[in-house]
């Protein structure tokens with residue numbers, strides 16, 4: 001199993017690349033060696049908590065590994081509501097690198113890119129940081145409802161797809177925020193958009209919680225009413241000098257359909273039209289779905 005359950009850390013790098021024609025062998029070799037590189041860099045810092053998760057998208061799977069392919073590996077659909085629409089963007093491989101310090105992430109990203117030289121084209125690279133009490137740049141504590149322990153394993157690891165069990169699916173989206181618009185809202189209006197209190201992080205009580213809050217729209221259940229969880233590790237990023245303020249969304253799940261249902265609720269709305277108000281202040285500029293193979297799969301001959 002790759003380090004999907006790596007703890008929330010203070011720093012992260014999100015690297016998305018496409019594999020050039022002819023670069024397939026090098027890409028496969030790097031993927032087989034990526035946990036070795038993780039150990040190489042990670043063992044240089046005790047307590048650095050370095051981890052790396054690599055994902056492969058539908059566009060690259062057949063070129064790299066051929067048949068069979070993971071049952072639910074597909075292109076991420078676009079979710080289009082009356083007002084807001086998600087986007088899908090290029091990306092064959094994803095590297096989600098986490099550590100307590102940016103130098104560890106930076107070093108591992110450098111070694112990965114050294115090994116991939118000439119074989120890939122970089123689509124996007126984002127350096128994320130942990131902001132105050134685990135808040136996103138909108139000012140709210142982010143990650144509270146993440147499953148832990150056995151519940152996290154059950155929510156994220158594929159268990160019904162022979163040959164691909166123990167892997168996971170991950171969806172990433174890079175969002176840019178309209179901070180002027182968001183900051184112009186009264187704190188109470190922001191709390192109604194998110195569904196939790198800003199300072200204390202307490203979830204809004206029933207009756208106060210709007211049915212179009214972010215929290216309400218991302219709580220999805222199966223047909224028996226059991227809540228379906230995903231594992232998130234969103235990171236703030238930005239360049240204040242350029243007016244750039246963002247959230248890098250990353251969500252792991254045993255089936256991409258769980259994350260897709262949340263996206264449907266957010267963008268289209270539940271019921272349609274009753275969309276997520278954070279989208280009035282948050283614009284997605286990327287979107288890709290990847291399968292995260294097990295280490296055994298990546299390292300097999």
Ligand code: HEM
Pocket residue numbers: 136138140141142143144145146173175194196214215218219230232234247249251259260262263278282
């Ligand atoms: C909850 C922020 C995008 C899924 C939350 C919370 C915050 C937040 C502050 C409440 C605390 C918590 O439980 O973590 C954001 C921001 C986003 C974003 C700033 C991007 C602009 C997304 C997306 C999804 C998602 C795209 C899924 C497709 C969830 C889920 C919860 C949650 C499942 C927990 C709901 C619950 O069980 O209470 N998010 N989020 N978020 N978010 Fe997001």
